[in-house]
Structure formats: C-alpha cells, structure tokens
Amino acid sequence: MSSLHMLMRTRSPMALSAVCRQFSVVSQTRPDATSFTLNSTVESSCCQRTSTAVPSTIQALYYRTLNTSLREHSSTRYFSTSISTAKSSPSNSSSSDPPQLTHTDPKTGKASMVSVADKPSTHRTALAVSSIWLPGIAFDLLKRNAHKKGDVLTVAQIAGIQAAKQTSNLIPLCHPLLLTHISVQLKLVEDSEEPKTNSSADQQQQQQGDSSPLKGGRVEIESRVACMGNTGVEMEALTGATVAALTVFDMCKAVGKDMVIGEIKVLEKTGGKSGHYKHQQKDSERRSHGI
Missing domain, CATH: 3.30.70.640 (Molybdopterin cofactor biosynthesis C (MoaC) domain)
Known part of the structure; x- marks a missing residue:
C-alpha cells in the first residue's frame, strides 16, 4: 500500500482515480480482503498533517467506490459446500421453538452435513x-x-x-x-x-x-x-x-x-x-x- 500513500500525498487526481478504480474492481471480487484495508490506509493518509491536503473530489470518489463495494458485498448470498467436522454446540432452544431442517441454514440457505460427534452411540x-x-x-x-x-x-x-x-x-x-x-x-x-380391465x-x-x-x-x-x-x-x-x-x-x-x-x-x-x-x-x- 506504499504506492497509495505516495499518491495521496502528491494530490494527483488522475492517478488517485485510477487507483480507486483498480480497488473497485478488486473489491467486487474479494471485498472482505480489500475494502477495510483500503479504508484504513486512505484514512490514515488523509489524517496526516501534510502541507498539502487531498482534494475533496478525490475523497468523494474513494468513499463512493467503497460504499458501492460494501453494499454489493452485503447483498451477496454465499453457499458453502464443505462438510462440517466441528462439534455442534449444545442446543439452548426450548421445546416450544418451531422445528427446523437440520441440513439447511435458516439464514443463508446453505446445505451442510450435520455433525453427530456429540451424539451418543x-x-x-x-x-x-x-x-x-x-x-x-x-x-x-x-x-x-x-x-x-x-x-x-x-x-x-x-x-x-x-x-x-x-x-x-x-x-x-x-x-x-x-x-x-x-x-x-x-x-x-x-x-x-x-380384474375389471386387462393390461396390454x-x-x-x-x-x-x-x-x-x-x-x-x-x-x-x-x-x-x-x-x-x-x-x-x-x-x-x-x-x-x-x-x-x-x-x-x-x-x-x-x-x-x-x-x-x-x-x-x-x-x-x-x-x-x-x-x-x-x-x-x-x-x-x-x-x-x-x-
């Protein structure tokens, strides 16, 4: 991220716009790995007491790109096809809770194999x-x-x-x-x-x-x-x-x-x-x- 620090200090709108566009493309494919790193890096660069401040238009461009990426990430539904081998935690639900499908996550809809490690033989x-x-x-x-x-x-x-x-x-x-x-x-x-009717x-x-x-x-x-x-x-x-x-x-x-x-x-x-x-x-x- 040193190149991003340098661009933030140089006040180059065209260069910073190119970097923002690059991170926009990356964040759409791996938002969890880029968005928060980019956020902390740019904020630390903006908050440094330098003789030249980052233009407000460039900051607006960055935050608009970041917000779009986070909004798309939050609306994406991920499904896991891996087999869970972790031990299931003890159930705290009462007997009055409605029955649920054990092979399906009620929030995400993903299918998974139920762990039976804690069940007695x-x-x-x-x-x-x-x-x-x-x-x-x-x-x-x-x-x-x-x-x-x-x-x-x-x-x-x-x-x-x-x-x-x-x-x-x-x-x-x-x-x-x-x-x-x-x-x-x-x-x-x-x-x-x-027989009332015969077959063929x-x-x-x-x-x-x-x-x-x-x-x-x-x-x-x-x-x-x-x-x-x-x-x-x-x-x-x-x-x-x-x-x-x-x-x-x-x-x-x-x-x-x-x-x-x-x-x-x-x-x-x-x-x-x-x-x-x-x-x-x-x-x-x-x-x-x-x-």
Missing part, C-alpha cells in the same frame, strides 16, 4: 416398506418363477441389501454407517378381486387363445436395518425397500410395463434421542392429500 433400527403391483401375466410368471431374467425375488432381495449399504453414496448428506444387520423380505399377494400384455395373451383373465397382484417388500451408531438408519431402510421394488420392475418389464410402485414409508424406528417411533397415519388421511 446407541443401538438403532428402522423398518421401511414398499410395494409394486404387477398385471396378470407378469404376476403369474413371477409366481411360477418363469421370467426370462431368472429368479426375480432373489435378485431384488440382493439388490435391496446392496443398496442399503450404499446409501451414503446415493444421498449426498447421509453419514456413512457401519451397519450390523440388513434384512430385505419380499412377499407375493394376489388381488382378491377379478393380458389382452395380447387373450388374442393368442387364452380367454381367462389372469389376476394381478403385488409384491410387498420389508426392509429392516440396524446399527450401533450416532445417527439413525431410516434412510438405509428406505433405500433398500425402494431399490428392491425398482429391481422387480426391471426384471418384469419385458412382459408388461403397467406396473405401479406403491407407498414407500418408514413403519418403525428405535434408538436415538427421539426414541421409539411408529407410523400412525391412516390410509384415509393420505388419500385426502392425493397420496
């Missing part, structure tokens, strides 16, 4: 479910294990287990966990009512000579996950149930794409600060929201 479990409905011909082949791709239920089971172990790679802000148990179970449930695959089958419509059905999937850790395993259970249903779709889509993946939800979880949880929402309440 407890035994945590979670049960998640999903389902996929299949039309008549696809469900009939599934019952007889006659799909061309092979054993659909076994492949879907292994896929769900593998997916649960990879949850932190799929969900950006999930913590990697050392899971102690994963169980994915699939069960066939045939429709109780006769069933219609094709009827055209080939089989006039009796086949009943459709669904595959009900349960995913149970457990660990000893600092955070819950709900996401791992949900990921296992979801990927298992997607695998059934992939294995059966060759004979009909009229399949529908149904509700995916956490039925139960244990452990942690919130303790035991059971899903209590009724079917009628979900239907009122279009779910």
